[in-house]
Amino acid sequence: MKQRISRGRLCRVGLSAAVLCAVLGVHGATASAQECSMRYSFGTVQLPLSDYPAKRYGADLGLLYGQWEWRTTFGLQVDVAKALRYVRDVAGLVRHCIGDFRRGRLDFGRRQVVDEESQTPRAETDDEYFERVLDELVEIRREFAFVELEYAARLRANAPLVPTNAIPSLKSIVNETLLAMMERSANRTTGIGWIIVHLQGLEEAIEDFHRAHELTRELITVYLRQSPSLRDPIIDRLIDNTNEVMDEYGEFFSPERRAELQALLDAAEEQREEEDLETLIADLTEIANDIQARMQGRWDLDTPLRLMASKLKFIFGSCDPTQPHRLLSDEYFGDLPVAARIVEEGDDAEYCAR
């Protein structure tokens, strides 16, 4: 009669295996190869569940270069072949699972935050979401950059038994993991690709705004004097044109700029009561000019747009200006003119600096 125990309980076979399971996170009852796990003769290794708010990740990038407690995990008898195998296996798990929603490293969902005023939970606003998710991606990309630069040293420090001649193949796993991270991030439905699509929408909305605004300015400066009854339709156009942009894309403007624009619209509204035609024309012209200046300055340094562009340029880039930027490739966002603008306006020097 053969004695059998379940694979999920195999971590009981010895202390070293038990620690391995603990380091990488064991999932006894439901351990399966499909769940970012791998079976060894001594037990099943599984990436733990990620706790994104707490910054604990299943597919932690440290696992790409053997950063776990080797001595207590595999004991003292780990030989060169096994050490290489363990690092390669676990790095492979990270590669396959980096985009996993439960045990990965990427979280593109809206989180619940506590509203400061009402102290009740609510979903992140667009502003909060953009800032948080892009900052996290910048952090991952920076981490990858350091892993790429320091791979040999980090591997030597954490897994000294792994032979040097194995480094190229291990680095290729790191590279594939980075590409998987980028591809997953660029997805327009489940990644953050929709943000860039949304930016393209902003560009087109601004084009529409300028066309409509030019006409409005012409109506103010040329035709309002001839037909004073056009005052209300002109003011309506001025306000509507601006609100169309702000309602849909307001998150790309700084709070200060939004406040300024709102103040200008309020001022335009007040012009409905102005009785002196010349004053009305002069005031509306000034308001229209001011609105146009603020719309044109959307890529200015002090706006979130410029900051987003810098982050996106870094996240999908290589910090090598001589290389074509990935954002512009057909596989990513080459079909969107705004991608070129992001690369042009973005400044990734700060992130690329070590």
Add this chain to the structure above:
Amino acid sequence: MKYVFSASGLALVASLLSVGPEPAHAAGWRCIEDGEFPECEDGLLNAIEDLIDEEWQALTLSMPPMPLTCVKKPGTGRELAPDGSEITPQFTEQLNWSVTLPGDLRSFLLGRSTAAADLFGSIRTSGSRFVTTTWTGQTINYGFMEGTTDVRSLQGEPLGVAELGAVNHTTTAGAFWTDSIPIHVELVDGEWTCTAGPSGRRVTGTGRGEAGGVDLDYPVEWARDNVLHLMAEAVREQFRAAVRMAVMGPPEDCSSCHASSNAFSTERSPALDAVALATAPDVSHAADTCATFFWTNSRRAFVERYQPRYLIGQGLEDVRMGDIPGSRIRNKWSQQASFCIASANRYGYFSHPDFDRMPCRSTEACFPGTRRKKMSERLEDVRNVAIQLSRSDSNPVYQESLRRAKTESYVVIDVMESAKTAAANFYGGLVNDYDSLIDDLTLVLDLALPPSVRTAVFDELCSPENVAELEGREPACIDNGEYCELWSLFNAIQNCSEYQDGATLAELLDDIAETTDHLEGERDRHVVEVEAIQSLWAEIQDRR
């Protein structure tokens, strides 16, 4: 960097440290496929091992007939029998004989690419002129390589489990293997000489008929190869029967199980001569197991994209395993799909390119190319998936797979909310653009306004910059990850072209009025798209 253990991980470590290593006798190397571990990949192999063990029975092997020739020495004994018939002085026979296998399969173990059978017990020889003899305490150990072909069902379907292949080693122990098999030839009086065995392996004996005949001792060593070869094939046949039962379940009339085993003695398997050394595929330890489906190492196939129907055991033909009968493989397929369908890798349903793109319809300008799906088309896809995952199934394995896949899928669907909102806003923006254009054209058409104002509006609308911007709108619309049709917008551009070519505003008024009507219709369709996005999303949430 320090890893912070999860609470469950800490609890596990604590209990492990207190428990310590398990006693050696309690260890094993395979998981058990049961309610607690339904996804155990070794379950099939365990079942085969158990079944071959449980179903093992003593088998009688028909050995090749042994030629026997007896010659009477002339002048000895009588010439005639009591009945007066002439006594033949010489005869030749083919002796039928058999060997009965040990009834105890002490162990049968399947390794990664080899299998080992350990037989123990009595061996009995019997047959015509053979003295029935039993040797107890005999042992045969076989090592089998993995075969190159699959075991087949009785209907000839491959079962996805490799045959036992060539024997790579055999060891024997016990008296039988060095002993002789006794043969006794009863004869009438006279002095006889008998010879038994094929050419080159013959034994000869003499005896007198009056004394009982001739006794021969045929060395087992000369029959050893045949015995071991046929016994190995008997093990293979038992293995085939166990595989059939493990894959397909016990047949309704289980007498056929044993019938098939017994059939061995008269029917040699064609696989016998086709065996060849084979090794299991070299599978990377870090292979992504969702990327392929494997029934055993001899059957592994790439999975292009997991589909909801896989959860109820369908679609095995997609991975070239549709010909494997039985429920076990379908259960395993269903379970794997439940873990993999919502993966963020390309085989995941929502991460596959087909979720994002589709072939253009013949009525669409992009035909015969492909285009990105509109958000409503993607959400319709998601809604259909949600419907399929929400169904109930009487098969508990499928039901559990559906439940798990649904849970995992909604984790992904939740992430789509931002893109959904952005798309709805995009269409909302288009509606605003249309409204703005319609407002401008309404001004142009408003005969109550001064002609100079109406002309100025139309001039601006038809400025080269604006026409260029409008012309760029459709590709932008497609490229934005959304497919939308803007035909009326182009009608507006056509009006502008005519205007720039010299037509007067008054001449174009009817066309502009018609264009305005169409623009309103097109705008309404964008409104419908926005509403579809919102309602589909609500329905998807309701099915959670």
